[in-house]
Amino acid sequence: MNQTLETNPTLTSNPQMTPADFEPLVKTRQADLIVRPSLSFWQDTWQRLKRNRRAIYSLYLIIGLLSFSYLLPLFVSFDIAEQDLTQISQPPGLGRQSLVVDTKPWAGRFVEEGERRQLQTAPFDSRAKVAGLEVVGEANTESVRLSWQPLAGAIGYRVYRHLLVPSGPADLGLPLGQTDQPGQISFEDRLKLQNISYYYSVQAVSYDGQLSDYSTVEVKPRHAISLRAALSRGLVDANDAEAMLGQEVELKRHLMGTDYLGRDLMARLVYGGQTSLFIGIVAPLLFVAIGILYGGVSGYLGGRIDEVMMRFADFVIALPFLLFMILFRVAMGIGPGESGVTPMLIAMVLLGWPTAAKLVRGQVLQLREQPFVEAAQLMGANTHYLIWRHMLPNVMGVVLVSLTFSIPSAIFTEAFLSFIGMGVAPPTPSWGAMCNDGVKSFMSHPHELLFPALFISLTVLAFNLLGDGLRDALDAKMKG
Amino acid sequence: MTQFILKRLLSGVITIWFIATATFIGMHSVPGDPLANEKAVAPEIRRNLEARYGLDKPVWQQYGIFLGNMLRGDFGISFTQKNRYVNDIIREHFPVSAVLGVLALIIATVGGVIWGALTAVYRDRWPDSVIMFLVVIAVSVPSFVFAMLGQLGILAMNEWLGFSLLPVAGWGSFGHMLVPALVLGLGTMAYLTRLMRSSMLEVTSADYIRTAKAKGVPPLRIFYKHQLRNAILPVITVLGPSIAAITTGGFVVELVFAIPGLGRFFVQAVQQLDYTVIMGTTVFYGAFLVIMVLLVDILYGFIDPRIRVGKVRG
Numbered sequence: 001m002n003q004t005l006e007t008n009p010t011l012t013s014n015p016q017m018t019p020a021d022f023e024p025l026v027k028t029r030q031a032d033l034i035v036r037p038s039l040s041f042w043q044d045t046w047q048r049l050k051r052n053r054r055a056i057y058s059l060y061l062i063i064g065l066l067s068f069s070y071l072l073p074l075f076v077s078f079d080i081a082e083q084d085l086t087q088i089s090q091p092p093g094l095g096r097q098s099l100v101v102d103t104k105p106w107a108g109r110f111v112e113e114g115e116r117r118q119l120q121t122a123p124f125d126s127r128a129k130v131a132g133l134e135v136v137g138e139a140n141t142e143s144v145r146l147s148w149q150p151l152a153g154a155i156g157y158r159v160y161r162h163l164l165v166p167s168g169p170a171d172l173g174l175p176l177g178q179t180d181q182p183g184q185i186s187f188e189d190r191l192k193l194q195n196i197s198y199y200y201s202v203q204a205v206s207y208d209g210q211l212s213d214y215s216t217v218e219v220k221p222r223h224a225i226s227l228r229a230a231l232s233r234g235l236v237d238a239n240d241a242e243a244m245l246g247q248e249v250e251l252k253r254h255l256m257g258t259d260y261l262g263r264d265l266m267a268r269l270v271y272g273g274q275t276s277l278f279i280g281i282v283a284p285l286l287f288v289a290i291g292i293l294y295g296g297v298s299g300y301l302g303g304r305i306d307e308v309m310m311r312f313a314d315f316v317i318a319l320p321f322l323l324f325m326i327l328f329r330v331a332m333g334i335g336p337g338e339s340g341v342t343p344m345l346i347a348m349v350l351l352g353w354p355t356a357a358k359l360v361r362g363q364v365l366q367l368r369e370q371p372f373v374e375a376a377q378l379m380g381a382n383t384h385y386l387i388w389r390h391m392l393p394n395v396m397g398v399v400l401v402s403l404t405f406s407i408p409s410a411i412f413t414e415a416f417l418s419f420i421g422m423g424v425a426p427p428t429p430s431w432g433a434m435c436n437d438g439v440k441s442f443m444s445h446p447h448e449l450l451f452p453a454l455f456i457s458l459t460v461l462a463f464n465l466l467g468d469g470l471r472d473a474l475d476a477k478m479k480g
Numbered sequence: 481m482t483q484f485i486l487k488r489l490l491s492g493v494i495t496i497w498f499i500a501t502a503t504f505i506g507m508h509s510v511p512g513d514p515l516a517n518e519k520a521v522a523p524e525i526r527r528n529l530e531a532r533y534g535l536d537k538p539v540w541q542q543y544g545i546f547l548g549n550m551l552r553g554d555f556g557i558s559f560t561q562k563n564r565y566v567n568d569i570i571r572e573h574f575p576v577s578a579v580l581g582v583l584a585l586i587i588a589t590v591g592g593v594i595w596g597a598l599t600a601v602y603r604d605r606w607p608d609s610v611i612m613f614l615v616v617i618a619v620s621v622p623s624f625v626f627a628m629l630g631q632l633g634i635l636a637m638n639e640w641l642g643f644s645l646l647p648v649a650g651w652g653s654f655g656h657m658l659v660p661a662l663v664l665g666l667g668t669m670a671y672l673t674r675l676m677r678s679s680m681l682e683v684t685s686a687d688y689i690r691t692a693k694a695k696g697v698p699p700l701r702i703f704y705k706h707q708l709r710n711a712i713l714p715v716i717t718v719l720g721p722s723i724a725a726i727t728t729g730g731f732v733v734e735l736v737f738a739i740p741g742l743g744r745f746f747v748q749a750v751q752q753l754d755y756t757v758i759m760g761t762t763v764f765y766g767a768f769l770v771i772m773v774l775l776v777d778i779l780y781g782f783i784d785p786r787i788r789v790g791k792v793r794g
Contacts, residue, residue, distance in 0.1 A: 315494075315495055315498045318495045318766065318769065318770065319499055319502065320499075320765045320769065323761075323762055326746075326747065326750050327506045327507065327750060330510050330750055330753075331509045331510045408619075412622060416623075416731075416732065419622075419624050420735065422750075422751075439628060442628055449625070453621070456621075457617075457620045457621045458620075460620040460621075461617075461620035464616060
């Protein structure tokens with residue numbers, strides 16, 4: 001033994017050891033990690049939610065809709081009540097050009113005195129047609145001027161306007177009037193003209209009330225604005241107003257068109273979104289909060305109190321929901337100048353809480369029997385600790401899913417109430433109320449219904465898909 | 481079983497009483513009264529009218545009178561539609577809502593079961609994604625939009641055909657009901673499709689299916705005899721609440737298609753504060769709901785012998 005010790009060169013050459021030799025080495029290589037990073041329950045859920053593309057896109061969509069309603073008005077100012085009467089029920093589009101015209105009435109055209117006498121005494125032929133029907137000047141939405149050749153024996157002419165090609169003498173459309181001055185062979189139409197095609201028909205009338213055959217002309221008036229309206233809207237400069245006559249000006253822009261009162265649809269969609277989203281999100285938040293409290297207390301206390309509390313919740317569930325929504329809504333009433341958002345909110349909370357309460361109670365009842373609660377109790381946890389540390393976090397997942405699914409139904413309820421005219425009070429916009437307005441003119445101006453309906457659908461769709469994603473993400477069975 | 485039904489009936493009666501009371505309180509807390517619409521009525525006439533309808537008595541007495549009459553099945557005379565008994569209004573207009581509702585429910589259930597089964601069979605293939613996409617659309621678009629689109633669809637179809645195949649609005653024939661019922665049942669159908677899909681998927685992985693496969697039962701027979709039958713159970717559970725949602729949620733469809741159902745009368749009655757009609761319809765709907773849910777529960781016991789309602793839920 002001694003020999004080997006002596007022959008060992010390292011030991012013999014360096015017999016003195018310093019304390020530094022006993023210091024641990026610095027780790028230069030990491031051993032393979034076999035634990036994954038510790039994630040909290042919510043981090044884990046978020047990770048799984050992120051992998052669900054549909055849910056994430058829905059989340060983006062919700063953020064987009066919220067910023068459309070709440071952030072956009074911070075940068076652009078909208079007026080929800082301003083009526084642009086020159087642009088009623090206009091389809092969506094960029095700026096629209098309009099002709100500035102004078103609004104002085106047209107003197108008209110007349111037959112000369114001598115010729116008139118001669119024509120009046122001539123025999124009236126009821127098969128004859130009014131000849132030479134033409135448009136004088138450029139037809140515009142402020143006035144359409146018509147003129148025609150006189151017909152023998154006629155004492156006056158009747159003018160009609162139709163949206164379709166007349167199919168016969170009984171189908172000439174809206175009677176605009178009869179010329180009243182002797183010898184007049186012209187007519188000026190200034191009645192609510194729009195930028196669409198019209199069919200004007202003229203018929204001659206004899207002194208004994210006979211009618212001649214009609215002739216028709218198609219006219220598509222150009223969009224025009226009267227000088228006075230243009231001045232009051234600030235579209236033309238007051239100093240050279242006269243010079244602007246016959247010129248084109250650009251009308252106020254309505255990106256998404258206007259409604260039946262000439263109000264900007266985009267402004268109303270933005271503020272309508274504030275109403276709809278506010279009710280749709282806050283009402284479920286409130287009734288879920290009440291539900292947590294009620295269900296939590298009921299489930300935690302249990303026994304007789306639980307039974308009484310749940311019976312009451314069952315009663316409220318048994319109330320016919322929509323009937324009571326309407327009833328509560330009416331019972332609370334809307335004062336003058338109020339928007340009617342608060343009564344609707346209260347009605348929804350009053351009727352909505354029991355579902356959440358029952359859900360939470362069921363969860364709490366289950367949790368109460370779980371071993372970890374028992375363990376906590378054994379280690380001396382008090383009620384406060386148990387509720388905040390164990391009950392609430394475990395209930396939250398289910399509650400969150402139910403909250404996400406409550407939002408679409410709340411938005412639908414708001415839309416439904418506003419649709420039957422028992423929601424928010426005008427002029428407060430909401431998507432549902434806008435749908436109600438849009439339905440009336442759906443055939444001629446579909447954009448007035450389609451836009452608000454689209455926004456409702458997108459919101460509901462996004463929350464539904466997000467809810468699906470959340471439910472899957474929270475489901476521990478899917479972990480992997 | 482009898483005990484269970486009796487118990488449920490008793491709780492149903494209490495529920496209806498609760499609904500009636502809540503409606504009564506809610507209704508009387510609305511400012512004004514149904515006679516407020518009578519323009520410029522002399523004070524004497526108004527007093528006579530109030531005496532006739534019992535409005536001159538304190539509210540608690542009115543409540544007593546109402547409860548007494550309700551027990552006798554008498555809801556009184558409408559305030560706004562002269563000489564019409566509330567019972568007559570319900571008798572005449574509820575069948576309309578009920579027929580529409582039943583048809584909608586049939587469409588919804590049959591459709592939901594078929595679509596749901598299809599999605600489960602073609603899981604993760606294109607029929608599944610197409611149907612599930614349509615389901616998401618169906619639950620996301622408000623019913624009044626579907627109603628409008630339905631009406632437009634009829635119009636376009638009639639125009640294309642050159643003659644009127646289906647009427648655009650109104651009531652009377654089967655043709656009048658078809659599209660409104662489809663629109664009304666759409667939401668429920670979407671919901672049932674989802675439910676059916678998940679319950680089918682659950683059943684597919686069950687042991688008895690594997691056993692059936694192992695002993696060589698033909699696939700079609702497995703589908704009908706084992707999968708479909710078992711998967712349909714949860715669908716039946718939600719039928720009760722669905723009946724309620726469909727029959728009371730028909731306002732919009734009734735409004736758009738001009739159908740003389742009870743829903744429209746209720747909305748009108750609330751707007752005009754027609755006390756008797758409001759009370760009558762609410763109590764009637766409440767009772768209808770309670771009975772429907774009970775019926776479904778009993779039915780459930782027959783369909784699934786594993787569940788003995790009386791014992792499990794008692």
